[in-house]
Amino acid sequence: MFWHYGFFLGFPFFPLFGLIFWIIIISLFWGRSRHWDKYHDHHTHTNKSAEDVLADRFAHGEINEKEYEERLEVLKKHSKK
Numbered sequence: 660m661f662w663h664y665g666f667f668l669g670f671p672f673f674p675l676f677g678l679i680f681w682i683i684i685i686s687l688f689w690g691r692s693r694h695w696d697k698y699h700d701h702h703t704h705t706n707k708s709a710e711d712v713l714a715d716r717f718a719h720g721e722i723n724e725k726e727y728e729e730r731l732e733v734l735k736k737h738s739k740k
Contacts, residue, residue, distance in 0.1 A: 709734050 707715075710731065717727040 713722075713727060713730055713734065716722050717724070722730070
């Protein structure tokens with residue numbers, strides 16, 4: 660009787676849709692929390708020196724070695740004044 664309405668054909672997919680829904684919800688919250696942690700960590704360590712911030716940016720790959728050395732020289736030149 661139920662097979663005439665496609666009940667048995669659609670039944671295995673209902674749990675799959677629920678699983679996909681929860682995977683999407685969890686991944687959105689996980690991605691959002693990672694973004695917030697990265698933003699929060701970057702903006703809360705204001706007691707670091709300029710050299711420390713520059714070294715962190717170089718360590719994270721935000722700037723290359725040439726940029727790091729150039730900016731470090733500028734910082735050292737201005738700190739001597």
